[in-house]
Amino acid sequence: MVRTPCCKAELGLKKGAWTPEEDQKLLSYLNRHGEGGWRTLPEKAGLKRCGKSCRLRWANYLRPDIKRGEFTEDEECSIISLHALHGNKWSAIARGLPGRTDNEIKNYWNTHIKKRLIKKGIDPVTHKGLNSGTDKSENLPEKQNVNQTTSDDALDNDKAKKNNKNSGLSSARFLNRVANRFGKRINQSVLSEIIASGGPLATTSHTTTTTSVSVDSESDKSTSSSFAPTSNLLCHGTVATTPDSSNFDVDGNLNPTSSSSTFSDASVNNPLMYCDNFVGNNNVDDEDTIEFSTFLNDEDFMMLEESCVDNTAFMKELTRFLHEDENDVVDVPPVYERQDMFDEIDNYFG
DNA sequence: AAACTAGTCAACCGCTAGTCA
DNA sequence: GTGACTAGCGGTTGACTAGTT
Numbered sequence A: 001m002v003r004t005p006c007c008k009a010e011l012g013l014k015k016g017a018w019t020p021e022e023d024q025k026l027l028s029y030l031n032r033h034g035e036g037g038w039r040t041l042p043e044k045a046g047l048k049r050c051g052k053s054c055r056l057r058w059a060n061y062l063r064p065d066i067k068r069g070e071f072t073e074d075e076e077c078s079i080i081s082l083h084a085l086h087g088n089k090w091s092a093i094a095r096g097l098p099g100r101t102d103n104e105i106k107n108y109w110n111t112h113i114k115k116r117l118i119k120k121g122i123d124p125v126t127h128k129g130l131n132s133g134t135d136k137s138e139n140l141p142e143k144q145n146v147n148q149t150t151s152d153d154a155l156d157n158d159k160a161k162k163n164n165k166n167s168g169l170s171s172a173r174f175l176n177r178v179a180n181r182f183g184k185r186i187n188q189s190v191l192s193e194i195i196a197s198g199g200p201l202a203t204t205s206h207t208t209t210t211t212s213v214s215v216d217s218e219s220d221k222s223t224s225s226s227f228a229p230t231s232n233l234l235c236h237g238t239v240a241t242t243p244d245s246s247n248f249d250v251d252g253n254l255n256p257t258s259s260s261s262t263f264s265d266a267s268v269n270n271p272l273m274y275c276d277n278f279v280g281n282n283n284v285d286d287e288d289t290i291e292f293s294t295f296l297n298d299e300d301f302m303m304l305e306e307s308c309v310d311n312t313a314f315m316k317e318l319t320r321f322l323h324e325d326e327n328d329v330v331d332v333p334p335v336y337e338r339q340d341m342f343d344e345i346d347n348y349f350g
Numbered sequence B: 001a002a003a004c005t006a007g008t009c010a011a012c013c014g015c016t017a018g019t020c021a
Numbered sequence C: 001g002t003g004a005c006t007a008g009c010g011g012t013t014g015a016c017t018a019g020t021t
Helices: A020-033 A041-045 A053-063 A073-084 A088-094 A102-119 A149-161 A173-184 A189-194 A218-223 A296-310 A312-326 A334-349
Strands: A263-266 A273-275
Touching: A020 A041, A020 A053, A041 A053, A073 A088, A073 A102, A088 A102
Parallel strands: none
Antiparallel strands: A263 A273
């Protein structure tokens, strides 16, 4: 099949930056006629641009719902966790960040986040430590040293401190507790409700103030905008380790992962926020390191994440736990003692 | 002050997938 | 079934800006 050219180049169509006049023409046309018909739009709107260019200008810049300005820390956190799940599927990531375009996120990833992860010794592709496993030092910029402390690092740490209101609690320990609590205190009925709900698409009308859950098609939950609040709830942070039951060693102990995780319950309007510095705490050797994903496979973990978003009971329980934990009144046995419980949970997903 | 360099981001390009006649 | 058309995606480019020499 001969591919038809997208633009009639011979007509001397304009390229490059858009002028305010062009924007105005496009806007007024779209206001009158709505989106669509991009191929014929330029001519009708009196623009010497190709339809593709018009669509892009609208999608990335002129659309009224576009949020501009700096990315917030929550958004940044969301991008990282969503990237861990979707990879370079920018449109899928963008669905989880209302008001942000795929292009903007892609640019932000490439210019900010990626570099910071690399600087911290985290592979932005695998989200694992660059130093762990195979030698991936080639991914590091020549002049950069993973361990060096720069002003940028200091900035990151400051930001993390601002977010981490309970700095005495490491993310590893915290997640260990949550994992235990999850198995011990969230009763099976609640859990089954979460699972049976099939995710936020079919659950209660519980809404959050931080994000709105809109319903996409049923077909692609992983990329639907319903994922949006997830990052506020269960943020993997830098972690994209493929969960695997083999994380239990022969003694039934959980093998530590290299996670430094972020956990925020902003979605329940609670200022309490556990958010380790996702880039500043690559404590690979932390014995206590564990996370939900350790005992759930990737798909199940995502499902749980999505489901939890709209499950008020779970959120309340979790919030209560966070408060108790903040006051250090939670007594949690080592996680390996609860493997039976995890097996039970696994059965629900089985 | 000028030249150079690096970072940022809007826009472009090439491609694929879906739809429809 | 085929081909034209359209929308959308991800990678790349290049103009612009800020910082440095």
